[in-house]
Amino acid sequence: MNLPPLRIGELISPIPIIQGGMGVGVSLSRLASSVANAGGIGIISGVQIGFREPDFETNNDDANVRGLKKEIRKARELSPTGILGVNLLVAINNYKDMVKAAVEEKIDIIISGAGLPTELPALVKGSGTKIAPIVSSGKAAALIAKVWQRKFDYLPDMVIVEGPEAGGHLGFSMEELQKEEKPDLFSIVKEVIEALKPFREASDKEIPVVAAGGIYDGNEIAKYLKIGAAGVQMATRFAATDECDAHIKxxxxxxxxxxxxxxxxxxxxxxxxxxxxxxxxxxxxxxxxxxxxxxxxxxxxxxxxxxxxxxxxxxxxxxxxxxxGLIFVGQNAHKLKKIIPVKELMKELVNETLIALG
Structure with missing residues (x-):
């Protein structure tokens, strides 16, 4: 028995797991290509990706565009047939240039959060690159679908729903996160699936919804697949792999x-x-x-x-x-006990999910 593949238009990922983008420099070509080769979707983080370029401090924008192109090329050499994406924050100052650079390098998918990527469809027009916003509510998912449809006659190719237990920047206020009754990913995923239903029905376009934020093992992956999520995005688990691009410390x-x-x-x-x-x-x-x-x-x-x-x-x-340094982590990072190869991690997650799905 196999897990249901994650389908994003004509892109088909045999394993419905996306490795989340981790910046600065935590998920680059080595990690992304390893995940893609293992049957998932590997994501390069675009934030300050040119940090190793000699002119990074004096010519930041150009250094980042150059760094992004280099990493995409390296990843593609290492994974000629795997699915590769980049994560680009809407909040970066040279967002448009970075999107254009990724499209020029024929990246499979651009995932975009830290703000609503309202102009993204215009930047990928005429290319084969898929686009996926990151949202934290059904309201945000419906808003971005409505804006894209009205302005560009385009609906998201996928929507990633990030809950409050993710690492890095969170799409919730500090007050919301400190409440006893915190927002929970399970409810938000159901809300987003529901919010996108009218768009799917009216257009006949599938919009896969992917759950993200604090998902740790196959039991949790199964839980989201059972309520209609098309897959999950996980970052923290991939930080503790041999192939992760960060320093061993x-x-x-x-x-x-x-x-x-x-x-x-x-x-x-x-x-x-x-x-x-x-x-x-x-x-x-x-x-x-x-x-x-x-x-x-x-x-x-x-x-x-x-x-x-x-x-x-x-x-x-x-x-x-x-x-x-600042070390961003998901809520469940304390459960990690060893650093393992990506292939081993993927195998473990698939087996756990299959057992949980029964």
């Missing part, structure tokens, strides 16, 4: 994290995030960390008022300076 921070170490933090982007409480976070709890260099990378960030530079913090973490 970054991966070890995941393995060593206890449940009480996983905390909500305020990000300069204006959204809450979930991270490991390390020396960097402890310093932040006492005072702001001065910004010595601004990359002008994110629209909502004001360096004069920001508590720290998120680019510097994320780059420090991925290159192994974990005490001075």
């Amino acid at each position: 970054y991966k070890e921070a995941y393995i060593n994290a206890e449940e009480e170490d996983i905390v909500l933090v305020k990000s300069p982007v204006g959204m809450p995030g979930r991270a490991i409480r390390n020396d960097f976070i402890k310093k932040l709890e006492l005072d702001n960390i001065p910004i010595t260099k601004c990359y002008n990378c994110l629209k909502p960030c004001d360096p004069g008022k920001s508590p720290y530079c998120i680019s510097t913090a994320l780059i420090n973490a991925v290159i192994g300076d974990v005490d001075n």
